[in-house]
Amino acid sequence: MTQPPHGQWPPRGAVQPPPVHGQPPAQWQGAPHHFPPPPPRRSVGAIVAICLGAVAVLVLGLVAIVSLNRDDSDHVANAGYSTLPNTPSQAGLPPSGSSSPSSSTNPFPSSPTKAPSSSSGPQKILKLGDHPILQDPNAGLRNRVCTLPQWQSSQQAAEAFFTAAGKCLDNAWGPFLDAYDLPFTPPALHFPTGASFETECGTIQVGIATAAYYCENNLYVPFRGLQTDQYGNNPGVYLALFAHEYGHHVQEVAGLMDAAWQKIYDAGQNSPAGLEMSRRKELQAQCFSGMFLGAHVDQGGTVSRDMYNKAWNDQETRGDNTSRSQDHGTNAHYASWWRAGASNNRIADCNTFSAPSSAVS
Template sequence: MPPRKPTGLIVGLCLGAVAVLALGVVAIVSLNRGPGPSNAGYQAAPPSPSSAYELPPTSGSSAPSSTPTSPSESPSTSASAGPHKILKLADHPILQDPNAGLQNRVCNLPPWTSTQDGAEAFFTAASKCLDAAWGPFLESYNLPFTPPALHFPTGPSFDTECGTIQVGIATAAYYCENNLYVPFKGLQTDQYGNNPGVYLALFAHEYGHHVQEVAGIMDAAWQKIYAAGQNSPEGLDMSRRKELQAQCFSGMFLGAHVDRGGTITRDMYNKAWNDQETRGDNTSRSHDHGTNAHYAQWWRAGAKDNRIADCNTFAASASDVS
């Protein structure tokens, strides 16, 4: 597969300020809001997330019984092949069990402070919680989980396998090939201040792309995008499905960890819930991430019920991923 190309348009830019990156963007989310109050049109009290949870059935360290064999393997050899990606989309094994979700866990994060060191401490701790949540889940499907490498760029640009990325208001977090970048200068802390729920949801979205990478969903999606053409209607549709699934995965993480005795509080959850509809293609005037309404819809679906089958954007109708 050739190197992944830039998605180009960025979620969450203020109207009239859409930026196009020239190199290698796999997934970027901006913190910029659209016009109007941040809580316009939201429920005052989001529903409590579900606490039920099941891992897929396993037998020892083998793959779950629902995991299909690779096309290049026979049924008798697939179980001993070791962890491997499965390049599937709507029919991916992790998306089939209606009762599977993330385990409800305690996550302790340091208090948010709007400094380089404070942000690094916060996101480093958050990454450990995300590893602990998603690692066992993915490994139970015999997928090759390793945590992403974290980077906290401080300069005006940073180099990645996807190209050189300029830091600005359009670059709050960035994922590329098992690496997660969080440039502090892109977080716009002067606008958001002490709002850790918003920052955590943003970070969990980018980590959601790592989940897709480990599972093989990311590779399968990019194969479709390359085949159709990145800016074709089919390519943009696939891009939206990929991004909206990462939204749902972000919601799952916060829903599984709120009010569990750690530091992810109901206030953080509510503010993240209320922030989601300020982001999306209506704000950025692009067509590759989903409308603001769908951006919020898929995040909230994950947050409310914590069921990964609810995150199957690849099986959704076109009207739900527009």
């Protein structure tokens, strides 16, 4: 049994002039998007019997050039329900001459307690807020060099870019998850070229709403869905989108995704509780995406300050305010969770499942 698409990347709002320094941006508005109807609810027993099956993700991948370099001084930690003291850095952007905004001498768990392995090897841990990977306040991704090909808006160049990005993500998240004795395997990457493509979750039509799709440990990136003719040369924005999708793979490998889906099915996908659980899941993937870019910017590779800054600013243009949905979180929360991960590179800051409801609205 496969699971339905568990999340969609909200479309970007219309491009606005850069905000005046010190003032919040005007509300981004976008056209409504019609999502496919949810599938009928399955029984929880059936889901548990097969470890909750597959996970599919349809990501609305409309990306656009955002060249702002804003320097808000009140950047948010823990995704909108607490603030950090003011620091010399500008809104989490790495100051000139620094290493990374999230450099760490002890990025991995300080004293990981591995779950006992069964005779069949490492197993997922079906927990949410109390999941072991979310408990150590000092645990994060190692600062690494990530070298990517120069972005060009062509099928072949995009395949090379995302293939290299996938290797960087594997090298970042694989050792982290291995430290907790979780069954990490990289997702298989696919680059469909047609008007539709087949997955274990069904036939997916490629359109302006399909930039990436995750299903059953497979990550699909149809070049046509990126709309590069409209959204241009913005590798940082594309990288953040891809890292968000990969964040769902991290959730899947860890067992967070299965545990979240069990709660969603119990409550009903379109119930208030089910929609809130969907938002918690999506906002955590946002935070994981931010962690990745924060750990790799200014490390000597090709994840540049410009890429990081544009990804940083792009986040506030996405979310439920733009897509007029209720399953991703407001634009403000969509940005604040990404920035929490990018600023501090601490996975405990990505514990959306223990956050108050007001932080995931």
